[in-house]
Amino acid sequence: MTNTLxxxxxxxxxxxxxxRFATEIAEGLKARSGGTITVRDLATEPLPHITPAYINGRIASPEARTAEQAEAVKLAETLVGEIRAADIIILGSSMINFGPSSLLKAWFDHIIWPGVTFGYGETGPIGLVPNKKVYLVTATGGVFSEGKYASFDFQTGYLRHLLGFIGLTDVELVRxxxxxxxxxxxxxxxAATEAQVRAVLERAA
Ligand SMILES: Cc1cc2nc3c(=O)[nH]c(=O)nc-3n(C[C@H](O)[C@H](O)[C@H](O)COP(=O)(O)O)c2cc1C
Known part of the structure; x- marks a missing residue:
């Protein structure tokens, strides 16, 4: 069974x-091959910004955490658990001031966790949640895939970097x-994105 986040x-x-398009991909994949969809809607349920309780809590041993630290760490563990359980991850990202929204940034701030989702080896960083397919759906007011504003796109390269850092290197971009x-x-x-989504679903069939 395929689990989609x-x-x-x-x-x-x-x-x-x-x-809209991230949801269409999730539902289209499910219609083709079944499985489950876990929805983490960061707009209707925004995550808190990270706090001292989270930062200090995640380096403390579980027994040593204060109640506030334990609660902050538990939230991050839930988010990481959703990633671990997923075979496919579909991310929707709006461009806000040339990068992802702070709603999505807060999610990455919780899930990029030393010793849990990444480590460092002799050759450099090691992603600890590999072997998952990612569809990254970006929506932007301007055009950045080509043309004179391409260098203003701090969204797709940044998100690819963060995903790759934790091991998610198989990323298909839908713009x-x-x-x-x-x-x-x-x-x-x-209309162009609708065609792209259809092509994604046909390839996945
Ligand atoms: C506060 C705000 C900031 C934005 N910043 C940019 C930007 O820097 N560059 C851009 O091309 N579009 C920008 N936009 C336009 C959005 O990227 C565009 O509306 C996009 O469709 C949003 O994604 P969504 O449709 O998933 O909400 C901005 C929109 C808002 C509301």
Whole structure:
């Protein structure tokens, strides 16, 4: 059975295109091969920013943690558990000020955890949650896949880096771009992404 983790993070709620296409991929894969979908919606249930309780709690032994530290660490353990249980991870990411939203950044701040999701070996970092397929769905107001603003994209490279750092190197990128460049550009972008999603699902069949 395939377990899918769907992580959505659009601050635009129901209008979020990253959420829409990430959800379509999750549901399309499930329709083809069954399995389960675990939804972690960071927009409707935002994570707290990391705190001293979390930072100190995760280096303390479980018996030595204060109640506040134990609660902070438990949340991170739940999030890491969702990743470990998943065969496929689908991430929806809205571009906010040229990077991912702080909603998604907070998720990475909880799950990138020394000794748990990454370590260092003689040759450098070692990701400790390997062997999962990731679909990364990004939605951007402008166009960054090519053209004069390509160097303004601090979202896709950064997210690929964070994912790779914990072992998630098999990442397929689905973009919807130009969403604020007027209805004609936005509708064409949506149609192009719909075609991309269909191609992803056909390849996965
Ligand atoms: C606060 C805010 C900041 C944004 N910053 C950028 C940006 O830096 N570059 C850009 O191209 N689009 C930017 N946008 C536009 C969003 O990337 C665009 O609306 C995208 O579709 C959001 O993703 P979503 O559809 O998943 O919500 C911004 C939108 C908001 C609301």
């Amino acid at each position: 769907l992580v959505t993070s659009s601050p635009r709620g129901a209008e979020g295109l990253s959420t 919807v771009e130009g969403t604020v460049l007027g209805p004609d550009v936005a509708n064409a972008a949506i």
